[in-house]
Structures are given as C-alpha cells and as structure tokens.
Amino acid sequence: xxxxxxxxxxxTSRRQGILASRKGRVGFAILVALIxxxxxxxxxxxxxxxxxxxxxxxxxxxxxxxxxxxALGRDVLSRVIYxxxxxxxxxxxxxxxxxxxxxxxxxxxxxxxxxxDTLIMRPIDMVLALPALLLAVALIxxxxxxxxxxxxxxxxxxxxxxxxVVRSSTLVVASQTYVEAARARGTPSRRIITRHVLPNAxxxxxxxxxxxxxxxxxxxxxxxxxxLGAQPPTSSLGVMLADxxxxxxxxxxxxxxxxxxxxxxxLAFNFFGDGLRARLDPRGVTR
Amino acid sequence: MSDxxxxxxxxxxxxxxxxxxxxAVSDVSLSVASGEIFxxxxxxxxxxxxxxMATMGLLPASATVSGSVRFQGRELVGLAPxxxxxxxxxxxxxxxxxxxxxxxxxxxxxxxxxxxxxxxxNVQRGQARDRALALLADVGIPEPERRYGDAPHRLSGGxxxxxxxxxxxxxxxxxxxxxxxTTALDVTIQSQILDLLRDLRQRLRTTIVLITHDLxxxxxxxxxxxxMYAGQLVEIATVAEIFRAPRHPYTQxxxxxxxxxxQEPGSLRVIPGRVPNLIDPPPGCRFASRxxxxxxxxxxxxxLAHESADHLIACWLSEAxxxxxxxxxxxxxxxx
Amino acid sequence: xxxxxxxxxxxxxxxxGPPILEVAGLVKHFSTDRGLFGGGAKLHAVDGVDxxxxxxxxLAVVGESGSGKSTLARCILRLIxxxxxxxxxxxxxxxALKGRRLAGFRQQVQPVFQDPFxxxxxxxxxxxxxxxxxxxxxxxxxxxxxARVLDLLDRVGLDPSLVxxxxxxxxxxQRQRVGIAAxxxxxxxxxxxxxxxxxxxxxxxxxxxxxxxxxxxxxRLAILFVAHDLAVVEHISHRVAVxxxxxxxxxxxxEAVFRDPRHPYTKxxxxxxxxxxxxRRMQESVLRGEIPSPIAPPSGxxxxxxxxxxxxxxxxxxxxxxxxxxxxxxxxxxxxxELQKQDHQxxx
Numbered sequence: 007x008x009x010x011x012x013x014x015x016x017x018t019s020r021r022q023g024i025l026a027s028r029k030g031r032v033g034f035a036i037l038v039a040l041i042x043x044x045x046x047x048x049x050x051x052x053x054x055x056x057x058x059x060x061x062x063x064x065x066x067x068x069x070x071x072x073x074x075x076x077a078l079g080r081d082v083l084s085r086v087i088y089x090x091x092x093x094x095x096x097x098x099x100x101x102x103x104x105x106x107x108x109x110x111x112x113x114x115x116x117x118x119x120x121x122x123d124t125l126i127m128r129p130i131d132m133v134l135a136l137p138a139l140l141l142a143v144a145l146i147x148x149x150x151x152x153x154x155x156x157x158x159x160x161x162x163x164x165x166x167x168x169x170x171v172v173r174s175s176t177l178v179v180a181s182q183t184y185v186e187a188a189r190a191r192g193t194p195s196r197r198i199i200t201r202h203v204l205p206n207a208x209x210x211x212x213x214x215x216x217x218x219x220x221x222x223x224x225x226x227x228x229x230x231x232x233x234l235g236a237q238p239p240t241s242s243l244g245v246m247l248a249d250x251x252x253x254x255x256x257x258x259x260x261x262x263x264x265x266x267x268x269x270x271x272x273l274a275f276n277f278f279g280d281g282l283r284a285r286l287d288p289r290g291v292t293r
Numbered sequence: 294m295s296d297x298x299x300x301x302x303x304x305x306x307x308x309x310x311x312x313x314x315x316x317a318v319s320d321v322s323l324s325v326a327s328g329e330i331f332x333x334x335x336x337x338x339x340x341x342x343x344x345x346m347a348t349m350g351l352l353p354a355s356a357t358v359s360g361s362v363r364f365q366g367r368e369l370v371g372l373a374p375x376x377x378x379x380x381x382x383x384x385x386x387x388x389x390x391x392x393x394x395x396x397x398x399x400x401x402x403x404x405x406x407x408x409x410x411x412x413x414x415n416v417q418r419g420q421a422r423d424r425a426l427a428l429l430a431d432v433g434i435p436e437p438e439r440r441y442g443d444a445p446h447r448l449s450g451g452x453x454x455x456x457x458x459x460x461x462x463x464x465x466x467x468x469x470x471x472x473x474x475t476t477a478l479d480v481t482i483q484s485q486i487l488d489l490l491r492d493l494r495q496r497l498r499t500t501i502v503l504i505t506h507d508l509x510x511x512x513x514x515x516x517x518x519x520x521m522y523a524g525q526l527v528e529i530a531t532v533a534e535i536f537r538a539p540r541h542p543y544t545q546x547x548x549x550x551x552x553x554x555x556q557e558p559g560s561l562r563v564i565p566g567r568v569p570n571l572i573d574p575p576p577g578c579r580f581a582s583r584x585x586x587x588x589x590x591x592x593x594x595x596x597l598a599h600e601s602a603d604h605l606i607a608c609w610l611s612e613a614x615x616x617x618x619x620x621x622x623x624x625x626x627x628x629x
Numbered sequence: 630x631x632x633x634x635x636x637x638x639x640x641x642x643x644x645x646g647p648p649i650l651e652v653a654g655l656v657k658h659f660s661t662d663r664g665l666f667g668g669g670a671k672l673h674a675v676d677g678v679d680x681x682x683x684x685x686x687x688l689a690v691v692g693e694s695g696s697g698k699s700t701l702a703r704c705i706l707r708l709i710x711x712x713x714x715x716x717x718x719x720x721x722x723x724x725a726l727k728g729r730r731l732a733g734f735r736q737q738v739q740p741v742f743q744d745p746f747x748x749x750x751x752x753x754x755x756x757x758x759x760x761x762x763x764x765x766x767x768x769x770x771x772x773x774x775x776a777r778v779l780d781l782l783d784r785v786g787l788d789p790s791l792v793x794x795x796x797x798x799x800x801x802x803q804r805q806r807v808g809i810a811a812x813x814x815x816x817x818x819x820x821x822x823x824x825x826x827x828x829x830x831x832x833x834x835x836x837x838x839x840x841x842x843x844x845x846x847x848x849r850l851a852i853l854f855v856a857h858d859l860a861v862v863e864h865i866s867h868r869v870a871v872x873x874x875x876x877x878x879x880x881x882x883x884e885a886v887f888r889d890p891r892h893p894y895t896k897x898x899x900x901x902x903x904x905x906x907x908x909r910r911m912q913e914s915v916l917r918g919e920i921p922s923p924i925a926p927p928s929g930x931x932x933x934x935x936x937x938x939x940x941x942x943x944x945x946x947x948x949x950x951x952x953x954x955x956x957x958x959x960x961x962x963x964x965x966x967e968l969q970k971q972d973h974q975x976x977x
Binding site for chain 2: 835838839842845860861887905
Binding site: 182183184186187188189190191192193194197201202205206 | 706707708732735736738739740742743744747748749750751752753761762764765766808811812815821
C-alpha cells in the first residue's frame with residue numbers, strides 16, 4: 007500500500023548520480039579499473055604474453071608470475087590481461103552495435119505502432135525465438151570464425167533484446183499526455199521522437215545494455231571455448247579456458263584466473279546497471 | 294465526550310525522508326462520537342489520509358506516530374501488529390478511493406466478502422456465504438445470488454464500490470473509515486453511493502469517518518467536520534456551522550474559493566502563496582504565511598479550543614483560543 | 630436524424646455571427662480488441678455530434694465517463710481521426726488539412742490537458758516547454774522567442790525566474806500554468822481544454838479558473854471546456870452542451886440550462902451535484918442503475934434505461950433536437966410533447 011508523503015515540495019535535493027548507491031559506486035570503481043587494465047595492457051602486463059619459457063611449463067604462482075604459467079610456460083597474468091583486452095572489446099563492441107541499431111528500430115516501432123510496428127518487430131521476434139548460441143554458431147559457420155565475427159554474432163543476439171526493451175518503454179512514454187500535447191501543439195513527429203521520446207524512453211535500454219555487456223563476455227568466452235571466437239595467435243578469455251581445461255587438475259590456475267576475470271566483470275556490470283537504474287528514473291522511485 | 298468511540302490526542306506523524314523529517318500530522322486531537330458521520334476535509338497533502346492510516350496502524354515503517362489514539366477505550370498507538378490486524382476489518386474497517394485496486398482481481402466478489410468474515414470469525418463456509426449474500430443485497434447489488442461469483446472487473450465502478458463497502462461492513466464494524474469513497478465515481482453514481490452510506494448509518498448505526506477534499510460531499514453527508522491544513526487541525530464544527538459561519542481564516546478562504554454562478558468569471562477568491570514545506574515547517578500556525586489576519590502571536594501554535602459546545606477553533610483571533618492558551622488567572626506576563 | 634433542429638415557431642435561433650469552429654455529424658467508433666475468434670465489437674464513443682463554438686466564448690462540454698466528451702476534444706485537436714463527420718475551423722475543412730495547412734491549424738487551436746503531472750515533459754525546463762510550439766513553428770528569432778516565453782510566464786502568473794526550472798520543482802498549480810502558457814504561446818484563437826482544473830485542489834482550482842477567465846476576456850479566446858464538474862462549468866462557461874453516451878442531449882446558454890434544464894438527464898445531473906450547502910441536502914438520487922456500455926448503447930433514446938419519465942416512444946425512436954428558448958435545445962420526446970402542448974394552449 008502506498009501512502010502519499012504529503013507536501014515534500016519537489017524532490018529538489020534528491021541525491022543524484024549513480025554514485026548515490028553503494029552498488030553503483032562499487033560497480034563503477036571496478037569497471038574503471040578493468041577498462042584501464044584493458045586499455046593499458048602493454049604497460050601493465052609484466053611479461054610478453056606469448057613468450058614461451060620451457061623452464062616454467064605448468065609452473066605454479068610465485069612472486070614473478072603471480073598467476074603461474076601455462077602448458078607452454080607463458081605467463082598467465084600477462085595472458086589474462088591481453089585476453090581480457092580482446093574479450094572486453096568484443097563485449098563492448100557487440101553491445102554498442104546492437105544498441106545503435108536496436109534502439110532506433112524499437113523506438114520507431116513503438117512510437118508509430120500499427121503496420122510499422124509489425125514490419126519491424128516480427129522479424130526481430132523471429133530472431134529472438136531462436137536459441138542464442140545456436141544462432142551465433144550458425145552465423146560463424148557461414149562467415150567463418152574470428153573475434154570480429156563473434157562480435158557481430160553477439161550483436162545479432164542482442165539487437166532484438168534491446169529493441170524489445172526500447173519498444174516497450176517507448177509505448178509507455180508515447181502514451182503520456184506530454185507527447186499527445188506536443189502533437190497537438192504541432193511539433194513534428196521526428197522532433198517528438200528525438201526530444202520527448204528518446205530521452206524519456208532510453209533509460210531502461212541503457213541499463214539493459216550495461217548488464218548485457220557483462221554477459222557478452224560470457225558468450226564470447228563460450229564461443230572461443232568452442233573454437234569459434236578469437237583465433238590464435240589472438241587470445242581471449244574463452245581461448246584460455248579452452249587451453250587450460252586439459253590441465254585442470256595439474257595446473258588449475260590456468261583455468262581459475264580467466265574465470266575469475268569473467269565473473270568479476272559480469273558482477274561489476276550488474277552493479278553498475280543497478281546504479282544506473284536508480285539514476286535514470288526521472289522520479290527516482292526505484293528501490 | 295462520554296460516548297466517544299474514537300479519541301485522538303496530540304497525534305503527531307512524521308515521515309523520515311532523505312531530506313529530513315516531514316511533519317505530516319502535527320498535534321491533532323479530536324474525538325468521534327458513536328453513530329455520527331464525521332468528515333475530515335482538506336486539500337491534498339494536508340495529512341487527512343495519513344491521519345486515518347495512523348489510526349489504522351497502516352503507515353509504512355518510515356513513519357513515526359506519537360500521541361494517543363483510543364478506540365472504544367483501547368489505546369492503538371504501540372499496539373502489537375497482530376492485535377491491530379485483528380481489529381482491522383473487524384471492529385474498524387476501511388474503504389478506499391479506488392474500488393478497482395481495493396478488490397483482488399483473482400477472486401470473486403462474494404468470496405472476498407466471505408473471506409473477510411472467516412478471517413475474523415469462526416464460522417462455517419456456508420454461513421459466511423449466506424452472510425456475504427445478505428451484505429451484497431444490503432449494499433444494493435441486484436441479484437446477489439447471480440453476482441456472487443463475478444470477478445471484480447465484470448462490475449462497473451459504482452458496483453465495485455458497493456462491494457468494497459459490503460466488505461467493510463462484513464463484520465459489523467463499530468467504525469468505518471472511508472477515504473475519498475466517491476472521488477473516482479461519476480456524479481450520478483456518487484449520489485447513489487452517498488445515499489447508500491446515509492442509509493447504512495440509519496440502519497446499522499455504524500460510525501463513519503469520511504475523508505474527502507470535496508466540501509459538497511461533506512455538506513451532503515456529514516454531521517460534524519474537522520478542517521485540516523498542512524498537518525494541523527484548524528477547526529471542528531457541525532456541518533451547519535462550518536458552512537454558515539466558518540471561523541478559521543483557512544476555512545473561510547476554502548469556502549470562498551468554491552466556484553459558483555454568482556461570481557463573475559475571474560473573480561473567485563484565491564488563497565495567495567503556497568503550502569509551507571513540511572520539512573521544518575515554520576513554527577506556530579502553518580496557515581500564517583497565507584493568512585490575511587496574520588499577527589505576531591501566529592508564530593506560536595494556537596491551541597484548538599471550544600468557541601461553543603460544538604465549535605472548536607485553533608486561531609489567535611478567537612477569544613476561546615486565547616483563553617485556552619492563558620488559563621484563567623494566569624496573566625499574560627505571568628510566565629515570564 | 631440527429632442533426633435536425635425542430636424549431637418551435639415561438640422562438641427564433643440567436644444570431645452570433647459565424648462560428649469559429651463547427652462540428653457536424655461527428656462520429657467516432659473504436660473497434661475493441663478482437664477476440665481469438667474474430668468479431669470485435671464497436672465502441673460508440675461519439676455518435677453524431679453537432680456543435681458550434683463562436684469567437685470569444687467559453688463552451689463547456691459536460692458529461693460522465695463514457696459520454697465521449699474527451700474523444701470529441703481529441704477529434705477536434707486532430708489527435709485522432711473521426712469515423713464520420715465534418716469539422717470546419719475558420720472556413721477550412723480541418724479533416725482534409727495536411728502539411729503546412731495542418732500546422733497552421735495547430736497553431737490556432739491549442740490544447741490544455743487535465744493532469745499537470747503528465748502533460749509536461751518531466752525532463753524539459755519550463756522555458757523549453759512553454760516555447761515548444763514557437764520552436765515547432767519557428768516563430769520569431771531565438772531572442773524574440775525567449776522574450777515571448779518570459780512574457781507568457783508573467784501573463785499566467787508565474788515568476789519569470791522559474792524559466793530554468795524543471796517540472797518536479799513546481800507545484801501542481803504551477804505546472805498547470807506552464808501548460809496554459811505553452812498553449813498560449815503561438816497566439817491561438819481556440820483552446821481545447823480537457824478537464825483543465827479537475828486534478829487541482831479547490832484553492833488552486835480557483836486560481837486557474839480565474840486565469841482562464843481573464844485570458845479568455847483579454848485575448849478574446851474561444852475555449853472548448855471539457856469538464857465533469859458542473860459547479861465549475863456553471864461558473865466559467867457561456868454556453869454548455871451536455872453529453873450522454875456519445876450524443877449531445879441538451880445545449881444552450883449556461884444560465885438557461887442550469888435554471889431551466891429540459892432534458893431529464895440534465896435535470897438528474899444537476900440534482901446529483903453535492904452542493905456545498907447543508908441546507909440543500911439532496912433527495913434520494915433520481916437516477917437508478919448504471920451508465921450503459923457504449924459498446925451496446927440502448928435503442929431509441931440512449932438515456933431511456935435510466936430515465937424516470939421514459940415513454941414507449943423512447944425505445945423505438947431517437948428524439949430530435951427541439952428548440953426551447955434562445956439557443957437552448959434538448960433532445961427528449963417527453964419535453965418536446967410538453968412544449969407542443971404549451972404552444973397549443975397558448976395559441977388557443
């Protein structure tokens with residue numbers, strides 16, 4: 007049951023910003039660190055990720071090699087840093103690509119409705135109906151493997167999700183009186199979409215995209231694990247997981263550290279997404 | 294008042310928010326006599342609904358209630374949640390504004406009434422059903438036998454509100470709190486519901502506290518009325534008195550703001566200014582900043598005092614208020 | 630036909646000059662959701678409405694839910710297209726307007742809506758909202774538009790310093806003033822106001838009603854005022870049209886309709902107003918039953934199912950508009966028969 011709190015005039019001093027919530031703060035901090043690692047990989051990595059050291063084959067962690075070494079004696083920490091760069095690039099790139107196409111499509115469909123809606127959303131629903139991984143595998147089977155193809159495949163999986171989210175928030179916004187008022191005032195519909203609908207309807211899609219970015223890392227890893235993503239000599243977290251699985255009992259560090267990197271990233275994106283959700287709601291009524 | 298069924302004394306309600314504590318209800322004292330229809334009127338945010346919720350113990354955890362709420366002699370403030378729950382829907386019931394959301398869409402209207410009965414009374418299902426049917430007939434639902442199994446959405450707004458009222462009456466409560474029960478209804482349907490409430494009071498002697506912003510509804514239905522402004526109770530009088538001779542400047546202004554055909558368009562009386570922020574409200578009378586008669590004393594809260602047997606007012610303009618603030622003998626300078 | 634006016638030969642229709650807006654035979658049907666097995670029903674929202682608004686007058690359209698009054702307003706604003714009928718504004722066929730001409734119409738006919746909390750964009754600053762139509766039509770230079778916005782804020786009683794505020798910093802009454810300022814921006818000739826004060830508190834409502842009355846007088850605006858609150862209507866409007874289930878049942882000068890209502894529905898509506906006067910407690914409400922569904926409106930006179938004076942003829946034959954006084958018409962068989970009887974007696 008909701009009780010109207012009387013006369014708190016205009017939540018003027020509402021604490022703003024993603025940083026208002028602790029989750030948002032934590033997510034934000036981790037993401038900044040992770041992105042820095044990806045961007046400055048060459049500066050941070052202590053060793054050459056591809057340098058083979060026969061003396062350190064499957065050697066465990068020590069001070070010089072905190073994450074240990076792999077089956078070819080390569081430094082796992084350096085490899086994780088470089089692989090992370092590739093994986094994060096695929097995750098961010100694929101989500102941005104899906105966002106760039108999915109948002110306008112969903113918004114257009116939601117605002118205009120009728121046959122425009124049908125024309126745009128039916129094919130999108132069909133894509134959505136297919137199992138995501140199967141879709142990606144099929145796509146890679148057609149174009150061939152590679153991290154850029156993985157990026158494209160993930161974008162194809164994500165586009166319908168984002169289009170759906172935007173469409174439904176657009177439907178809500180489009181039914182608001184201020185949109186009707188704008189139409190009656192003579193505001194052209196292009197302007198209504200860009201000035202009224204977009205700013206008010208995009209919030210949920212941004213939140214969704216943030217969370218999807220985290221999961222894109224997992225999909226990329228899955229594809230690479232299956233040998234469908236990044237191809238040698240490029241490494242990604244999934245490739246590392248695939249490489250390490252034969253030595254799981256002898257040298258678990260090869261497997262653990264890429265896995266932990268994925269987990270942390272997914273968690274950070276989720277936290278950040280939750281923070282955004284609170285921030286983007288114009289009335290701040292979440293929680 | 295010896296036959297008071299509900300007595301509120303110095304009730305304060307505050308809501309904790311990020312920006313500070315909102316003083317939603319401030320030092321409200323009133324009593325409702327058994328069998329009467331008492332109206333609580335005021336504009337949005339004046340605290341009338343909060344006050345009712347406080348009475349029912351239905352406020353969220355962010356609210357703090359102090360003071361005393363006595364129902365049939367029993368103190369409700371600080372009562373265990375389980376005891377309050379047992380009272381609600383049994384001795385005290387509530388009718389809300391929106392008849393759609395106060396009914397569960399998944400259950401038939403008959404079952405909802407019967408459930409209210411079995412939740413509080415140890416009766417057979419068949420008995421509860423018979424009672425529910427009788428109640429549906431009581432509130433003017435045609436063909437109750439046929440309607441018993443209907444889902445709420447199959448009924449019109451007016452019929453739904455009748456069902457809500459039947460539910461509220463299920464256990465023959467001593468007190469019914471009705472919060473804007475006709476506000477969501479069309480005017481011709483509203484007049485039917487007002488008929489019904491009047492008729493129920495006649496037949497069942499249920500005490501009704503009616504919360505509304507509509508002075509017309511107050512005039513049509515209530516015996517006595519309390520006027521609230523920004524969390525303070527500023528005046529209590531019989532309905533006849535309030536409309537004939539309002540004493541508090543806010544009540545006067547509110548009545549003068551009602552549109553009538555006698556006034557030239559554009560010449561309605563308005564109340565200048567705004568309701569004060571209830572986080573850190575100004576001390577004293579909260580209407581002072583908008584009051585045409587404001588004076589120095591208004592920074593001190595005027596006590597609600599008897600002007601006559603059944604007319605109370607909280608305003609320094611009133612001799613009664615002055616007398617109550619400075620009891621006989623205690624001269625003005627005495628306390629200094 | 631509902632469009633016909635039967636003139637009793639005692640009174641002649643009033644001359645008010647050419648109307649600024651004329652609606653003729655307006656019909657709007659919505660098809661309800663088709664069920665799984667087809668066969669959707671038709672909702673008769675507006676079912677043959679004729680009305681005229683003259684320059685500088687306030688015409689109130691009153692009715693309860695399902696009366697079609699808001700649908701009528703939305704048709705006039707061209708937010709939805711009517712199923713049938715004509716709307717003529719300043720000599721132009723509104724329904725045929727496109728492109729630049731439609732924009733010209735929109736400039737002259739502006740809306741004010743009910744809910745001050747949803748009718749302005751929560752993310753827009755006050756100034757941007759007020760300037761929306763000016764920007765849309767590119768009226769004046771940027772500096773001129775800004776000056777006009779400040780002027781408008783002052784005109785509607787808002788401190789021009791509020792220009793940079795966002796809606797959540799304003800009260801409901803202030804927001805409604807922003808909505809009114811936005812409507813006034815392109816200097817319209819007609820304002821279509823859909824329940825502009827019904828979401829406001831009494832004291833704020835009085836302020837907004839005063840503002841609308843002042844603006845109307847000073848700017849010679851015509852206002853179509855859609856409302857359900859008869860006290861408000863009685864106060865502000867010059868003429869009133871009473872709607873029931875998609876049809877106008879009575880129309881005329883406000884004073885005449887309120888003093889001498891002819892249609893039984895108008896009478897019942899007036900009796901049902903809870904008057905803020907304990908000495909005038911209403912009698913048992915006259916109207917029994919519910920408002921019928923606009924999906925299957927009753928045959929003949931739509932009000933007959935709730936009418937206390939219905940006769941057999943009401944079931945089979947739709948009543949025509951009858952003139953009862955200067956500009957005062959009502960569609961009721963019973964009232965008409967009475968009038969004819971009176972005329973007959975007077976002639977003898």
